Every structure is written in C-alpha cells, then in structure tokens.
Amino acid sequence: MSEQSNWKEFSKGLFKYNALFVLVLGICPSLAVTTSLKNGVSMGGAATFVLVSSNFIVSIIRPYVPREIRIPCFIVVIASFVTIVELMMKAYLPTEVNASLGIFIPLIVVNCIILYRAESFAYKNKPFVSILDGAGIGLGWTLSLCLVSGIREMFGAGTLFGLKLSGHYEPASIMIMAPGAFIVTGLLMGLFNWRKQRKSEKSMKVYMKND
Amino acid sequence: MIKELAVIIVSVVFVNNFVLAKFLGLCPFLGVSQRTSSAVGMGAAVTFVMTLASAITWILYNYILLPGDMNIVGMVFPSVGESGLIEVLKTISYILVIATLVQLVEMMLRKMVPALYDSLGVFLPLITTNCAVLGVALLNTTDSPQHLGFIEAIVQGFGAGIGFTIAILLMSGIRERLALLNIPKPLQGLPIAFICTGLMALAFFGFSGMVK
Numbered sequence: 001m002s003e004q005s006n007w008k009e010f011s012k013g014l015f016k017y018n019a020l021f022v023l024v025l026g027i028c029p030s031l032a033v034t035t036s037l038k039n040g041v042s043m044g045g046a047a048t049f050v051l052v053s054s055n056f057i058v059s060i061i062r063p064y065v066p067r068e069i070r071i072p073c074f075i076v077v078i079a080s081f082v083t084i085v086e087l088m089m090k091a092y093l094p095t096e097v098n099a100s101l102g103i104f105i106p107l108i109v110v111n112c113i114i115l116y117r118a119e120s121f122a123y124k125n126k127p128f129v130s131i132l133d134g135a136g137i138g139l140g141w142t143l144s145l146c147l148v149s150g151i152r153e154m155f156g157a158g159t160l161f162g163l164k165l166s167g168h169y170e171p172a173s174i175m176i177m178a179p180g181a182f183i184v185t186g187l188l189m190g191l192f193n194w195r196k197q198r199k200s201e202k203s204m205k206v207y208m209k210n211d
Numbered sequence: 212m213i214k215e216l217a218v219i220i221v222s223v224v225f226v227n228n229f230v231l232a233k234f235l236g237l238c239p240f241l242g243v244s245q246r247t248s249s250a251v252g253m254g255a256a257v258t259f260v261m262t263l264a265s266a267i268t269w270i271l272y273n274y275i276l277l278p279g280d281m282n283i284v285g286m287v288f289p290s291v292g293e294s295g296l297i298e299v300l301k302t303i304s305y306i307l308v309i310a311t312l313v314q315l316v317e318m319m320l321r322k323m324v325p326a327l328y329d330s331l332g333v334f335l336p337l338i339t340t341n342c343a344v345l346g347v348a349l350l351n352t353t354d355s356p357q358h359l360g361f362i363e364a365i366v367q368g369f370g371a372g373i374g375f376t377i378a379i380l381l382m383s384g385i386r387e388r389l390a391l392l393n394i395p396k397p398l399q400g401l402p403i404a405f406i407c408t409g410l411m412a413l414a415f416f417g418f419s420g421m422v423k
Binding site for chain 1: 305399412
C-alpha cells in the first residue's frame with residue numbers, strides 16, 4: 001500500500017465523506033452537545049476514540065465473525081469501548097463538561113457513524129487502513145462539531161471557548177437552545193450542497209468546452 | 212397517582228419533546244418523514260418498542276444492576292451485591308436488551324398480527340439504532356433526577372413514543388407541502404427540513420415552563 005493511498009483513506013473523511021454534512025449521520029449528538037466549543041471538542045474526541053478502536057478491533061476479528069451475527073458482535077465491541085470512554089471521562093474531565101454531555105456519552109453506542117464504518121469499511125479492510133479511516137472520519141466529524149458549536153457559542157453567548165469576544169454584544173440565546181441548533185445545521189448543510197453543486201457545474205462546463 | 216402520571220405525559224409529549232427539545236431519534240425523524248403513511252408506521256413502531264423497553268430495562272436496572280438487597284446476582288455472589296454492576300454493564304446490557312427486544316417483537320408480530328407486521332415491517336429493524344429508545348431507557352433509570360417507579364417508567368416510555376409520533380407526523384405534513392414549493396437548489400431536501408424543524412422547535416418552546 002503506497003503512502004499516497006494511505007493519505008487518501010485518511011483525508012476522505014474530512015470533506016468528501018464528511019459525516020455530518022455529507023453523509024448526514026450522527027445528527028442527534030451533533031445537535032445536542034454543540035452548545036459550546038468545549039462540549040463539541042470533548043464529544044468529538046470521545047467518538048473519534050471509539051471509532052478508531054472499534055474499527056481496529058473489528059478488522060482484527062473479521063475472519064472469525066460469521067456474516068449472520070456480525071451486527072451484534074460489532075455492537076458489543078462498540079459498547080465496550082463506550083463504557084471505557086465513559087469511565088475515563090468521568091475520571092479526568094471537569095464535572096460541568098460531563099454534566100452537559102450527559103446521556104450522550106452512553107448514546108455513542110447508537111451513533112450511526114461508528115456502526116456504518118465498522119460495517120462498510122473495517123469489516124472488509126486491514127487493521128492499519130481501518131485505523132486511518134476511523135481517524136479521518138472521526139476528525140472530520142469533530143471539525144464539523146467545532147464549526148457548529150463555534151457558531152452557536154459565538155452568537156448565542158458572545159464567547160468562544162469561554163472567553164468573551166466583545167463587550168457590546170447582546171447574546172441571542174435562541175442560538176444556544178434547540179431551534180438554533182437545527183437552523184445553523186440546516187444552513188451549513190445548504191452551504192456544503194451549494195459548494196458541491198457549483199463544483200459539478202464547473203466540471204460540466206469544462207467537459208463541454210473540451211467536447 | 213393519576214395526576215403525577217398526567218404530569219409525566221404532558222412533560223414528555225410537549226415540554227420535553229424527545230425530538231424537538233432533547234434531540235433524540237433524529238435519524239428516523241428525518242429519514243422516514245417524507246410521507247405521512249410511513250411516518251405513522253414509524254411512530255407506532257417506536258412507541259411500542261419504547262414502552263416495552265422502558266419496562267424491561269427498569270426491571271434489569273433495579274434487580275440486576277443496582278447494588279443492594281434487591282440484586283438477584285448479589286444473592287449468589289455477595290461481592291456483586293455490594294458493588295453493583297451499574298458502572299460497567301449499563302451500556303452493554305441496555306443495548307443488548309433493546310436489540311433482542313426488537314428481534315422478538317418482529318417475530319411475534321409476524322406470527323400473531325401479520326397485518327400490523329406488514330405495515331411496520333421495514334421500520335422495525337431500524338429501531339435498534341434509534342437513540343430515542345436507548346435514551347428513554349437511560350432517562351428512566353440512571354439519568355433520572357429521582358428514582359422512578361415501575362408504572363412511572365412505563366408511562367414515561369409510552370409518552371415519549373407519543374411525543375415522537377406527533378413530531379414526525381407534523382414534520383411529514385410539512386414535508387409533503389415542501390415537495391411542491393420552489394426552494395433554492397442548495398437548500399432542497401434535508402437542509403430545508405432542518406430549518407423547518409428549527410421553526411417547529413421554536414413553536415414548541417411555547418410549552419416550556421408549563422411543567423416544573
């Protein structure tokens with residue numbers, strides 16, 4: 001396996017297969033925990049750890065798992081890592097982060113991204129590539145969480161990472177609450193679509209010129 | 212007792228609606244809300260599984276996972292009875308119970324009520340990865356502010372299912388209209404559905420403060 005294709009396995013998760021805006025997976029935690037940048041980063045980190053580890057284990061046990069019972073096996077692997085993450089976060093992260101992430105840490109088990117990557121990538125590929133794939137998709141998801149939570153914290157609380165940005169801003173608290181999450185995500189998704197459509201129109205024009 | 216249960220129902224259906232206020236179960240909410248008929252099917256299936264899952268996980272939590280005299284495992288292994296299994300086995304046991312339950316419900320419906328099975332069929336396997344089901348199990352047991360009784364847990368599960376059904380029904384009505392409208396191209400499909408959900412959540416804000 002050449003170096004270039006390794007980089008490709010990693011980088012495809014950042015934009016081309018961006019979990020939140022392109023694949024539209026894992027929406028529930030993306031909307032629920034993005035009230036501040038700190039929460040977004042912690043959630044992204046936790047899910048990325050679970051994604052990388054479960055991809056690794058799934059691709060190792062792949063020859064021994066019969067096709068018929070693969071989904072329950074994946075779920076048990078994922079649930080074990082989620083338990084590890086939950087206990088680690090309780091031990092090392094500040095209590096206010098744990099309180100605001102709340103039930104969404106155990107809910108990483110049913111995050112569709114992780115099961116999707118286990119099923120469609122790790123079950124068919126070697127351990128090293130699976131780790132790269134997990135890291136790429138996880139990082140892409142973390143970055144989109146940062147984007148959403150950054151926008152929401154900036155407009156909704158007037159702060160970024162807890163630091164005040166400007167003295168003369170009256171925060172629109174609607175952005176912190178549920179409606180803001182839906183509207184910000186919808187608009188960002190529209191932005192991604194717009195970019196994709198413009199690209200395909202451009203390539204169409206080039207194609208027609210060459211013709 | 213009746214009054215408390217009514218408060219729980221109003222709370223989970225309107226004030227703390229699972230989809231619009233708690234962000235649980237968004238994948239099926241956006242995935243299956245294109246047509247009203249399938250939205251009703253999904254809502255019914257989710258309500259059914261949620262009610263059953265609330266009952267079973269409550270029993271599991273109180274008699275197997277929690278430390279204390281009620282722990283069944285603790286009667287055989289006293290050390291387990293002292294520490295409980297809640298920290299390490301919570302997530303794994305809940306997700307396994309829900310996955311098994313969905314399989315069981317699917318088989319039972321196919322044998323006993325074929326008409327209902329045909330209308331729900333496609334949606335049943337999807338429910339295992341619906342975070343609203345695991346969410347209600349967690350909110351009933353470990354993440355509940357006070358210890359809930361058996362009946363209260365079941366009522367909360369049922370109410371959460373009804374709240375999900377109402378939200379997905381409203382959404383499917385909106386999306387059937389949206390399909391006929393002239394929407395800017397990048398916003399077509401999911402983005403506009405997200406924005407509409409945001410406006411719906413704004414409307415449901417009117418209920419907040421009704422129940423303490």
